[in-house]
Amino acid sequence: MERIAESIMLSWGGKRILLAFFAGALAVLALPPFNFFAVLFVSFPVLVWLLDGASGPADAGMLGRFRPAFATGWWFGFGYFVAGIWWLGNALLVEADGFAWALPLAVLGLPAVLALFYGAATALARVLWSDGLGRIAALAAAFGLSEWARSFVLTGFPWNAIGYAAMPAPLMMQSVELVGIFGLSALTVFVFSAPALVGTSRGAVAGILAALLLFSAHVGYGWFALSRLDASAKDPTDTVIRIVQPAIDQSAKWDVAERERIFSRLLELSALPPREGQPRPSHIVWPETALPFLLTDNPGALSRIADMLQVGQSLISGAVRFEDGTGGAPERYYNTIYVFDDEGQIIGSADKTHLVPFGEYLPFEAWLRKLGLAPVAETFGGFSAGDRRGLLGLPGGMRAVPLICYEAIFPDLSEVSDGRGDLLLNVTNDAWYGMTPGPYQHMRQAQVRSVETRLPLVRAANNGISVVVDAGGRIVGSLSLGESGVFDVELPPRKEQFWNMVNRRFNFGLIIVIMVFTAYFTRNGKRRPLD
Template sequence: MMALTGWRRHLTAALLGGLATFALPPAYAVPVLLLAFPGLLWLLDGAATKRSAFLIGWWFGFGHFLLGLYWISFALLTDIARFWWMMPFAAAGLPALLAIFIGAATLCLHVLARRLALRGLARVLALAMLWTVAEYLRGHVLTGFPWNLIGYSWVGFPPVLQSVAVIGTYGLGLVTVAVAGLPALLGDRSESRRRAMGSIAAGLLLVALIGAAGWVRLSQSDGPTVPGVTLRIVQPNIAQTLKWNPAERARNFERLLELTAEPPAPGAHSSTQLASTQVTPTHVIWPETAVPFFLERDAAARQAIGSVTPSGGAVITGAPRVRTETDGTNRFWNSLHAVDGSGALLASYDKFHLVPFGEYMPLRGILPVASIAAGATDFSAGPGPATLEIPGLPPFSPLICYEVIFPARVKDASRRPDWLLNVTNDAWYGISAGPHQHFAIAQARAAEEGLPLVRAANTGISGVIDGYGRPTAYLELGSRGVVDAALPKALDNTPYGRMGDLILVVLLMSFGVGTTIARQTA
């Protein structure tokens, strides 16, 4: 692998990056990382220049994101006549941009390895640190896009996932890359075989200890729920091509009303607390932009919602919001509203972390192109995370669509909620890996914060996740129906919930010390 050059080297790097994608949801084939990252290090062993080191990382990242984010281009199929020209940019352009972060990481590793004479274990630890820094930057630069962080590989393994309550998803990714890179020592002439095998064994033991600690944590949980609260999550499964069709809007709205009014009937995937009984829902949750009208201006729509609202409860729904400014122009928000039985608005929330090119067009003055979801007029951003209170419910933090993907940025830090509510519309991406990845990300947020998370998605996956990141009720992707579920109680605030990514800084410093020690003892 060191001897590979030219297109063979780049193709191998891309294939290794694609292979690493299979560790992520929905596949969770974590052992492939034990091949992908050693392969990346061996390819870097053959890099003689900074340019070649960058390109190896870039091609690895391109293959990784091309396979992991293929589904993003599906959003353009909803109006292919308008957006056909954007297909190459969505399918390959975004992976190409995101791959720059990986290329920068391998470039830095190449430079540091030569200037500091990093070999063996020291170089593996340095790769883990630089990969994590690259992920962190990817999650923050230009509003950030921390999708498919390598730490999400463990969402399918609840005991290991518990570690994010302390070190967060970035921290779990740091440990994951470090352990996954250790087999590279078997091909390193500067390392004895005995030391290489010892390092690999120590890495696997560390993962086992993390899993054992998580298993103990889970075994001590008894799954308490909030008394007197039963949530009905409505999944209408409306195709994106029909969602905003003027001829279908009224029918789509009626479908939501009909599903809301159905008799209590916990589904096959309901929480055990409700599986054997019929409990009348106290509150109803609809997905993002479920209502295609401006509720604050449409009394008839509010009255219709009020007619199916549980007594003393509320319907919480996504809907667009509009305000006419003094100059006669309109501003729009992607919002969430709570409506009571009288049709009154109890509370509202405006999405603050908007999707570039989807809900607004960056540099619109330079790029006079309609955004995919918002059209020619951009959505405005809300003020930020908020904690809402609705009668009969514990206070909660609303998150619209991909606001849930940002670690440590899902709640008002000054007022911790008792649960998280994520309403979304993944119909843009059809039956693909995208909705599965989105649900897994929500599981990680719940485990990080120790807060249950309720998710209502137009086409799925909808459900309830407890504070340990475990689904307690859900509706399958592509199905239509409702699920009635209890609301799990919040756990005590986690270390990550209190300190956020300050813990990551401590971890990176610890790895830096470990790298120095490994370098000196090599």
């Protein structure tokens, strides 16, 4: 082990760059759909050993001293994000004539920007670097802070935070209830970096034991939490949900000639009888922007929805909402969830509040449009963000936390100020990304929101992956990627929340403080003269 570590530490030039890049890319195998988390025992020790040899000249000034560490982290992050989100380019090929030119920006440009966070993390870790356990703690704290910063800087994009790599199954998701995804990211880096200590550092025994203890606690708490959930009262909700997954090709979704076929297909699937002996669904859920037209342009659609719904049934559907420019205000379009009763009346709605930059709107729009740029979802000229987040009332007295598309990747958006709600409602359209890892990654992040909030998740996707998940993150019904159809399932009950978002934030901060203290103490302790 020592010879391998020394070889990596002393590498330079192109070899060092390739080692960092491929160590980051390898870590993606720990994410869905692969879920091979053991690869992190390779990726992070390699990163630690590269950082051991990433110190700049002492007389080079602060920037010069930390530039090699920043570059190492940047190349690691570049590999991680290129391998992890290359599928974003698929969205640009849906309308290749207008957006294919931007493919390098999605496949290489965005990873290059996201890699800046990992570069900053490794440079920050080098401030408290040492030759022992402390450097592992420093790296863990820095990555935790980096992942937290990714959740809000430039509107935020915390996709594939490192913590998701440590939760391939519900048993290993439960710890997120205690420390949140950013705290779990810090602990993940600590545990999987610990093998770098073997045979190469003082404090190896303490570090390995600490990592084993943390990993055992991670799995042990998973068993305890799921057992606690199963032992709690199993009050039935008496609510049967039908998820409709039409699997409409994205290239046809807004084609005027396809509108009638798409709408008829949605109605046909929704009206299918339940399986023999099973109750009929009380709530039918369609995906994001499922309605292939503006309701203001097709008022007859409400009558057809009413005809499809039986007495007591309701429809929950994604749609584009139009707001005219009365009073001199500009016309606006919103990515919305509508709730329809059995008479076809709209009885509730929620607008998306966190839009996708360049996908649903253009930052600095006036300037960028002069350059000929447009958002990828340009069908209606781009979207406006809703001005309020709150619970969405559903028939039967239930209240849902609305999460439209990638809002589900933001932990803060799964809790709202006006109450806890009875379920998380996530409508999405992952058809943009085709048969790639993207939909699997997206579903996993939504699944983890259930564990954090202890609310069931109802997720309807145009082309997969549609699921209903219980409060422990366990899937109780699903349709796979690319499958067209429906499934009916009784809505699982919400469970008592052990710790809320405020507690998780406190615990995350506590983890960072402990890691920084460990790094500082060991770094300075080794320099004290012997008595």
